[in-house]
Amino acid sequence: xxxTMDQLNxxxxxxxxxxxxxxxxxxxxxxxxxxxxxxxxxxxTNLPVVGCCNTxxxxxxxxxQYFVCLIESVLCGSTDPEKIxxxxxxxxxxxxxxxRKRIESSKTEVNGQIAFVPEIDRIxxxxxxxxxxxxxxxxxxxxxEQPDHFWWGPLSLLPEENQEAFNSVHFQKVFGEVGSRxxxxxxxxxxxxxxxxxxxxxxxxxxxxxxxxxxxQYRFIAxxxxxxxxxxxxxxxxxxxxxxxxx
Ligand SMILES: [Zn+2]
Numbered sequence: 001x002x003x004t005m006d007q008l009n010x011x012x013x014x015x016x017x018x019x020x021x022x023x024x025x026x027x028x029x030x031x032x033x034x035x036x037x038x039x040x041x042x043x044x045t046n047l048p049v050v051g052c053c054n055t056x057x058x059x060x061x062x063x064x065q066y067f068v069c070l071i072e073s074v075l076c077g078s079t080d081p082e083k084i085x086x087x088x089x090x091x092x093x094x095x096x097x098x099x100r101k102r103i104e105s106s107k108t109e110v111n112g113q114i115a116f117v118p119e120i121d122r123i124x125x126x127x128x129x130x131x132x133x134x135x136x137x138x139x140x141x142x143x144x145e146q147p148d149h150f151w152w153g154p155l156s157l158l159p160e161e162n163q164e165a166f167n168s169v170h171f172q173k174v175f176g177e178v179g180s181r182x183x184x185x186x187x188x189x190x191x192x193x194x195x196x197x198x199x200x201x202x203x204x205x206x207x208x209x210x211x212x213x214x215x216x217q218y219r220f221i222a223x224x225x226x227x228x229x230x231x232x233x234x235x236x237x238x239x240x241x242x243x244x245x246x247x
Pocket of ligand 1: 054
């Protein structure tokens with residue numbers, strides 16, 4: 001069971017996330033989280049938006065284009081626009097020969113399979129931006145400092161038990177920022193637990209589930225456990241990322 005993109009109003013104290021959520025400068029524009037280039041048309045309604053300055057907005061845009069073109073090249077095993085499945089990405093590759101050339105030049109072979117050597121800094125930039133955007137929008141938490149934990153890579157590279165943990169829902173122990181969108185998404189569930197003496201008792205728990213922004217294209221979960229912020233993202237059911245602050 002996944003959440004869909006409901007319209008949720010942020011009832012939390014907004015002072016913390018005023019301005020550009022990425023750098024703290026003044027917000028001159030609005031930025032979608034995730035950016036539309038990560039999604040296919042028709043776009044989901046109620047796509048989250050956060051405040052953003054023009055500089056951050058422009059800085060991220062080229063790296064995001066690189067990221068989506070790289071992911072599609074990996075999934076399709078080619079930078080040839082004819083072979084790229086996502087229409088919008090094929091168009092991007094056609095319109096940006098330099099970008100295509102750059103990704104093509106990173107192509108290599110691993111065990112007889114086509115692989116691409118990613119540009120680490122650019123992917124760091126994109127994933128950190130997405131994680132900060134989700135933390136601001138969902139949790140009303142400004143996470144502008146460097147994260148304490150930052151991992152990304154193919155989901156399939158995680159050992160099976162780690163994949164299960166990565167994809168699982170989160171049982172919330174403590175309420176996050178009062179009124180945040182995340183808190184409004186949480187669902188109360190009742191579970192039966194056997195105590196040490198063997199008695200069965202019903203306990204109430206809060207379930208924080210993944211938000212399915214677009215089927216097979218983008219999902220995320222945003223967790224705030226007493227100021228420990230964890231954001232997990234899966235792109236195209238292939239690329240996974242986990243970012244944490246305060247752990
Ligand atoms: Zn900024």
